[in-house]
Amino acid sequence: MKAHYGYKDGAGDFFVTIDTDRCLVCEDRRCVPACPSGVFEIIVDDYDDEVAAVVEDHRKTLKYSCAPCKPDRDRPPLPCIAACAPGAISHSW
Amino acid sequence: MPEYWRWTEQRWHDQDRDWHDGELVTAGVDVGSVSSQAVIVVDGELYAFASRRTGSDSPESAKRAMDWALEGTGMTLDDIGFVVGTGYGRVNVPFSNKAVTEIACHARGANFMYGPSVRTVLDMGGQDCKVIRCDERGKVTAFAMNDKCAAGTGRGMEVFADLLAVSIEEVGELSLQVEEEPPPVSCTCVVFAKSEATGLLREGWPKSKVLASYCSAMSHRVSTLLEQVGVEEDFAITGGIAKNVGVVKRLENEIGVKALKTTYDTQIAGGLGAALFAQNLLRKQRGAS
Amino acid sequence: MMITAGIDVGAKTIKAVVLRDGDIVGKAMTLAGFDARESAEQAFSSALAQAGITVDDVQHVVATGAGRRYAPHAKGDISEVSSAVKGVIERHPAARTVIDVGAEEGRAIRCNEEGNVVDFALNEKCAAGAGAFTEAMSRALEVAVEDLGSMSLTSTNPIPMNAQCAVFAESEVVSLLHARTPKQDIARAVHDAIASRIVSLARKVGFAPEVVLVGGLARNVGFVDSLQRALGCAVVVPNDPEYFGAFGAALAARNV
Numbered sequence: 001m002k003a004h005y006g007y008k009d010g011a012g013d014f015f016v017t018i019d020t021d022r023c024l025v026c027e028d029r030r031c032v033p034a035c036p037s038g039v040f041e042i043i044v045d046d047y048d049d050e051v052a053a054v055v056e057d058h059r060k061t062l063k064y065s066c067a068p069c070k071p072d073r074d075r076p077p078l079p080c081i082a083a084c085a086p087g088a089i090s091h092s093w
Numbered sequence: 094m095p096e097y098w099r100w101t102e103q104r105w106h107d108q109d110r111d112w113h114d115g116e117l118v119t120a121g122v123d124v125g126s127v128s129s130q131a132v133i134v135v136d137g138e139l140y141a142f143a144s145r146r147t148g149s150d151s152p153e154s155a156k157r158a159m160d161w162a163l164e165g166t167g168m169t170l171d172d173i174g175f176v177v178g179t180g181y182g183r184v185n186v187p188f189s190n191k192a193v194t195e196i197a198c199h200a201r202g203a204n205f206m207y208g209p210s211v212r213t214v215l216d217m218g219g220q221d222c223k224v225i226r227c228d229e230r231g232k233v234t235a236f237a238m239n240d241k242c243a244a245g246t247g248r249g250m251e252v253f254a255d256l257l258a259v260s261i262e263e264v265g266e267l268s269l270q271v272e273e274e275p276p277p278v279s280c281t282c283v284v285f286a287k288s289e290a291t292g293l294l295r296e297g298w299p300k301s302k303v304l305a306s307y308c309s310a311m312s313h314r315v316s317t318l319l320e321q322v323g324v325e326e327d328f329a330i331t332g333g334i335a336k337n338v339g340v341v342k343r344l345e346n347e348i349g350v351k352a353l354k355t356t357y358d359t360q361i362a363g364g365l366g367a368a369l370f371a372q373n374l375l376r377k378q379r380g381a382s
Numbered sequence: 383m384m385i386t387a388g389i390d391v392g393a394k395t396i397k398a399v400v401l402r403d404g405d406i407v408g409k410a411m412t413l414a415g416f417d418a419r420e421s422a423e424q425a426f427s428s429a430l431a432q433a434g435i436t437v438d439d440v441q442h443v444v445a446t447g448a449g450r451r452y453a454p455h456a457k458g459d460i461s462e463v464s465s466a467v468k469g470v471i472e473r474h475p476a477a478r479t480v481i482d483v484g485a486e487e488g489r490a491i492r493c494n495e496e497g498n499v500v501d502f503a504l505n506e507k508c509a510a511g512a513g514a515f516t517e518a519m520s521r522a523l524e525v526a527v528e529d530l531g532s533m534s535l536t537s538t539n540p541i542p543m544n545a546q547c548a549v550f551a552e553s554e555v556v557s558l559l560h561a562r563t564p565k566q567d568i569a570r571a572v573h574d575a576i577a578s579r580i581v582s583l584a585r586k587v588g589f590a591p592e593v594v595l596v597g598g599l600a601r602n603v604g605f606v607d608s609l610q611r612a613l614g615c616a617v618v619v620p621n622d623p624e625y626f627g628a629f630g631a632a633l634a635a636r637n638v
Contacts, residue, residue, distance in 0.1 A: 001233050002226075007241035008318055009547070010282035010507030015237065015321070046197035046370075047232065060241040060546040064582035071586070072501065092321070149560060220550060242508070243549035252549060284509035284518060284548050285486065295416055 001045075005054035006062040006092070014062040015092040016080075020051040022088035034083035037065045052088070066091070103358075104161050106133075106141030112168055115140075117375055119175045120162070121198065121367025122155045122189060124182030127219035127247075131158035132364035133166075133173070134372055139205075141166055142361050151182030159188070175375035177367040193370050195363050196225055196236045202366030203329055204231025206357045212325040215315065215344075215352075216362070217334030219247040222315065224322040231366070237322050242282075245314050247333045249283040250340075253307050256287055257300045261333075268304035268339030275302050277310035286310065304339065312343035319348060328352050331359040385435065386442050386638075388631025389426055389456060390465065391449035394485035394513070395598065396422045398429040399628040400440070401636070404472075408433030409625055418452040426454055442635040446627050448486070460634050462627055463491055463502050469630030470594050471497035473620060479589040481609070481617070482626070483580060483599035485513040490583035492590070503583040509548035511579050513599045518548045519572040522555040523565055534569035534604030541567055543575040551575070569604060577608035584613060594618045596626040 006015035016039065031040045031052055039062075043053045058065045069078050070093075081089050112118060115135035123130045125147060133141040143161035147154040155178065163169065170176075170188060178186030179198040186192070203214040209229040216223045221240035227233055243249040247261075254261045275298075280286040290303050298306075330352045334340055336359075345351050357365075383403055390397040392414065400408035410428030412421045426443075430436060437455060445453030446465040453459070460468075466482040471493065480491040488505035505511025509518065520527040541563065545551035551572070558568050576599075584593070593615060599605050600623035610617050620626070 002235035002322070004235070004237035004322060006237075007239045007546075008314070009242035009244070010280065010285070010509075011505070011511075013317075013321070046193050060544075061582075064579065067503070067582055067586040072503075149557060220553075241546050243547050248549055248553065280507065282508050284514055285507070292416060 003053065005059050007060060011063065013092045014066075016054050016062060016066070017090045017092070018052050018054070019088045020045065020049060022086040023051045024049055026084070026086050026088070028085065030083035030085070031080045031089060034079040036068055036079070039065050040080065102145045104141070104143035104164065106162070106166050107139070110135065110138075110140060112140055112166065112172075117372050118168070118173050119177075119368050119371035119375055120159070120173045121177050121179065121364040121369070121371055122159060122186045123180040123195065123198065123363035123367060124151050124155050124178070124186060125180045125218060125363075128360065129154045129158040129180070129182075130361050130364035131155070131162040132361050132368045133162055133168070134365070134368040137369075137372065139357070139365065142358075142364065144358070144360055147182070151185035152187045155182065155186040156188070175371040175378070177371040177374070179363055179367040190371070191374060193367060196223065196238060197233055198363045198366030198370060199223065199331065200225050200227040200233045200366065201231040201369050202362035202364070203227070203331060205365055205369060206355045206359075206362060207327065207329045207353045210327045211329050211353060213319070213323075213328045215319060215328070215330045216332040217246060217315070217330070218332045222246050222318065224319050226322055226325065235322050237318060239318065244281050244283050244286075245311055245318070250311070250334070250337065252283050252287060253290065253304065256290060257303060259300060259304070262336070264304055265308070265337040265339035265341070267301050268308040269342065270301040271305045274309065275306045277313055278306050281310065281314055308337070308339035309343055312340050312347055315340070316344060316347045324348055324350055326350055329355070331362045333360070335359045384636060385440050386444070386632050386635035387426065387429065387440050388465070388628040388633070388635060389422055389443060389445045389450075389453040390627035390631060391418055391422050391445065391447035391452050392484050392627070393448055393487070395624065396425045396447070397625050397628040398422075398425040399625055399632045400429045400433040400435070401632045402433065404633075404636075406629065409622070409628070411624060414449065418449045419454070422452050423454050442638040444631040444635040444638065446631040457635075457638055460631060462487070463489060463499055465627045465630030465634065466596060467491055467493045467497060467499055467630065468633050469626035470596060472629070472633055474592060474594050474618060476592045477594040477618070478591060479584060479587070479593040481580060481584060481593060481595045483512055483595070483597040485517070485598060488512045488580050488583060490580065490587050490589065492587040501587040503586040505579060505583060510546055510551070510576070515548045515551070515576050516572060516599065516602060516605065518552055519555055522552045523559070523568060525565065525569070530569055531573070531602035531604035533566050534573050535607060537564070537566040537570035539564070539567045540574065541571045543571045570608070573602070573604040573608040574612070577605060577612045580609060581612040589613065591615060592618055594620065596620065596623045598624050
């Protein structure tokens with residue numbers, strides 16, 4: 001399943017997408033500690049799969065939650081994407 | 094004082110069905126920020142439902158919806174084998190056995206209401222907008238839910254209806270009464286679009302033209318959310334917005350796909366899906382024992 | 383002697399500043415209303431009248447603001463980011479962070495000792511990110527927007543605001559009122575909410591003292607309080623905070 005967490009408002013699209021089929025195979029779950037804002041958590045979803053998700057409190061403020069890792073210039077690789085071995089995480093901006 | 098999303102409270106049950114001979118009697122309760130639905134399913138068939146305004150207390154709203162669904166059926170809560178709670182207040186349904194997300198419930202409910210061919214569901218509720226992709230069993234394969242921004246939600250549409258002193262039910266039809274389609278309002282933000290519309294009215298734009306401009310902007314906004322998740326046919330629209338022909342028609346044009354129709358009340362999709370989840374869980378429970 | 387003018391055509395208000403050799407000799411503010419061009423003319427005329435001069439005495443006019451194309455007599459224009467920093471640095475040379483919150487846009491700008499813009503971050507196109515938010519909430523609370531700030535300072539009870547949208551926040555305020563939440567607590571929550579969305583911008587550009595706050599929302603004492611708490615440092619609020627854009631544009635006009 002492709003879970004798009006986040007929102008769309010007047011300023012743009014701010015979604016963090018987790019491909020749970022890829023996420024399932026991961027044992028390390030390094031995305032959780034890698035994010036300085038604590039955006040990720042591991043949940044048991046509706047189909048009883050243990051997968052990563054965006055913490056509820058961050059879903060409506062992603063533009064701000066992710067801002068520390070997204071300077072306008074010289075943007076380094078995002079820590080969450082770098083930490084995700086199965087390549088399950090993507091950002092819309 | 095802003096008014097809430099307006100709709101009628103209603104209930105229904107199948108008077109020709111005697112639920113006593115049913116093997117699996119389950120229920121789903123969908124507590125949304127504006128409305129709450131309780132749905133009862135007996136052996137995979139819709140038996141009863143009730144839709145009520147959500148009050149300030151979620152557990153109380155869940156109970157009120159459930160009580161009304163049961164009314165006149167001779168059934169009590171004890172006769173129900175498994176209850177699944179969903180929606181914004183899903184963690185607050187005290188008599189539920191499990192909570193399942195509104196995304197999963199909506200997919201399952203749409204699968205029932207529109208048939209196993211449905212693959213993409215757009216739900217525009219009172220305070221959110223969801224796009225859900227599912228398979229032939231109603232299992233979610235992708236989703237996006239936007240409950241941060243009022244644009245593309247029932248509440249956003251209501252702000253415009255109030256501005257133009259038009260009832261929410263009239264918005265769609267009135268927006269189609271234009272000879273030529275005007276350009277969409279340039280602001281996505283409902284607050285700024287409202288200012289823009291006030292200016293247009295001052296310039297002499299008739300209400301129909303302003304509504305056409307807004308419905309056009311809304312359908313475009315929703316279409317981009319749909320494109321992000323991807324639209325695969327068959328396509329269905331649930332929630333209050335399904336009744337707004339102004340948005341539905343423009344959206345269908347924009348994505349080049351027509352939405353399926355259903356005879357069921359589109360508002361019960363979440364609760365119905367929850368009741369079907371409950372049925373599966375009850376079956377598993379009994380199979381295990 | 384050099385006379386220049388700056389006109390800041392904002393979403394809600396239009397500000398005009400007239401400078402004579404770097405001193406402000408005339409300033410005026412009008413509501414943008416439905417005819418921004420006409421309102422801009424009015425603001426400019428008022429400022430000129432205050433200065434006791436006519437448009438012919440003005441060497442150059444520079445415009446800024448979202449509606450700068452409506453500014454009369456402007457020879458050039460500069461961005462809101464540039465004009466805010468120019469204006470602030472002139473009066474506060476120690477400023478290294480400028481926070482400018484108007485009716486429809488919020489900005490956090492990092493500048494250096496030379497007064498040049500190093501980085502900036504914006505809240506745009508969303509009412510929750512700027513003054514339109516507090517205005518909408520004051521309507522929901524049935525309190526005059528000028529009184530909202532001082533009311534919020536009497537609150538001792540912080541409560542969270544879940545909505546991140548002005549429209550949904552209005553519904554949330556109505557619910558809170560129904561639940562008999564004291565108005566001052568709601569008012570404080572409103573200011574904490576918008577402050578948090580502004581502070582995120584400031585963190586994005588990496589704020590450093592002195593932090594100077596300008597723009598219309600600087601007049602809101604509740605917002606200033608919430609902002610200082612969220613930043614964890616003092617914020618300088620100059621007099622006439624709304625005029626810094628026009629002031630900066632008038633300064634830029636000296637170099638045309």
